[in-house]
Amino acid sequence: MDRNAYMAEVLRLTRAGQLGKAVTHLRRGLGGSPSSTNAPARPEPATVLSRLDTIPQGSPRTAATALGGEIRHLTHTEPAGTRAYDLYIPTGYTGDPVPLVVMLHGGKQNATDFAAGTRMNEHSERHTFLVAYPEQPTTANSGGYWNWFNPSDQTAGRGEPSIISGITRQVMRDHSVDPARVYIAGLSAGGAMAAVMAATYPDLYAAVGVHSGVTYRAAHDVVSAFAAMRTGGAPASGGDLPLIVFHGDRDTVVAPVNARNLIASRLSAAAATPHERTTTQAGRDSSRPYTHTRYTDPTGAVVAESWIVHGGGHAWYGGDPAGSYTDPHGPDASAEMTRFFLQHPNPRHPPKPAHRLPGGGDEFPTRADAG
Numbered sequence: 001m002d003r004n005a006y007m008a009e010v011l012r013l014t015r016a017g018q019l020g021k022a023v024t025h026l027r028r029g030l031g032g033s034p035s036s037t038n039a040p041a042r043p044e045p046a047t048v049l050s051r052l053d054t055i056p057q058g059s060p061r062t063a064a065t066a067l068g069g070e071i072r073h074l075t076h077t078e079p080a081g082t083r084a085y086d087l088y089i090p091t092g093y094t095g096d097p098v099p100l101v102v103m104l105h106g107g108k109q110n111a112t113d114f115a116a117g118t119r120m121n122e123h124s125e126r127h128t129f130l131v132a133y134p135e136q137p138t139t140a141n142s143g144g145y146w147n148w149f150n151p152s153d154q155t156a157g158r159g160e161p162s163i164i165s166g167i168t169r170q171v172m173r174d175h176s177v178d179p180a181r182v183y184i185a186g187l188s189a190g191g192a193m194a195a196v197m198a199a200t201y202p203d204l205y206a207a208v209g210v211h212s213g214v215t216y217r218a219a220h221d222v223v224s225a226f227a228a229m230r231t232g233g234a235p236a237s238g239g240d241l242p243l244i245v246f247h248g249d250r251d252t253v254v255a256p257v258n259a260r261n262l263i264a265s266r267l268s269a270a271a272a273t274p275h276e277r278t279t280t281q282a283g284r285d286s287s288r289p290y291t292h293t294r295y296t297d298p299t300g301a302v303v304a305e306s307w308i309v310h311g312g313g314h315a316w317y318g319g320d321p322a323g324s325y326t327d328p329h330g331p332d333a334s335a336e337m338t339r340f341f342l343q344h345p346n347p348r349h350p351p352k353p354a355h356r357l358p359g360g361g362d363e364f365p366t367r368a369d370a371g
Contacts, residue, residue: 117323248312
């Protein structure tokens with residue numbers, strides 16, 4: 001089959017929502033193969049994403065609502081379209097200004113599933129911040145993927161970025177949110193869209209977390225999106241927001257080169273060459289081995305963190321198996337993202353007083369731990 005015929009079949013399968021078959025077909029057409037003879041065979045994404053462990057699955061809705069906070073099911077409309085979203089309001093919210101974290105799910109997920117799998121609501125309860133979960137409908141993408149690869153969805157004020165930013169601002173209008181502490185994170189296609197939001201709305205968000213995602217403008221259509229997932233593409237600068245990246249080095253859906261590209265893209269925006277500090281942690285009973293690298297500017301401020309999980313696939317680390325696409329083994333991505341976010345207020349906004357824990361300690365430390 002010639003290249004044009006391959007691409008036509010890839011597009012047909014994608015529009016039919018058969019992403020696994022589309023990726024497999026594309027790899028055959030591009031002559032793709034595992035990067036080494038020791039690498040595992042590449043299963044279809046649906047197989048990789050469905051479950052990495054055989055732990056019995058609970059109810060995502062039960063897991064998401066068991067913490068005592070309030071979950072509101074809401075919608076928001078912009079000229080570009082309407083999206084539903086869930087908002088988690090922790091029990092400790094009293095009307096004083098608190099941070100907001102916006103979480104973008106991966107393909108074939110929804111807001112409830114993503115909340116359960118990431119356990120971000122647990123961290124909301126522990127640290128008292130709001131969590132918004134925008135939801136991508138199948139009417140916008142047949143697989144429920146954010147359209148991070150479309151040029152019309154890569155620009156501020158247009159497409160899905162305008163809708164996601166609109167949801168963010170709606171939550172800020174309806175609740176008491178510290179404008180200096182608004183953050184965004186996502187998994188896979190949601191991670192790629194989080195990178196888009198960081199690049200296009202640096203005044204709105206203070207920091208960004210990308211889990212198993214792709215760099216801003218690494219692709220410009222469906223075909224180049226599949227290529228970028230495999231090769232990293234040709235990304236543009238992702239802007240200067242503080243960035244934390246998680247990726248498994250055995251990810252067969254989105255290749256680990258994308259994590260390196262995300263970090264390189266962020267460092268390219270630095271005014272000076274950041275200092276790199278790397279630590280490698282051996283695996284324990286509840287954690288996979290990983291390499292953690294911090295990049296600090298000349299003042300000692302952390303501008304980026306990379307967490308490469310050894311032996312890890314395409315899933316949210318430290319997640320709850322009640323949600324899909326999770327790996328219950330650490331490192332705990334949600335805990336580390338929360339820690340990273342709360343250490344990075346947005347310098348474009350006047351700082352608010354730190355929220356104080358009942359015991360009197362500051363909830364928002366200003367320096368990263370030494371690890």
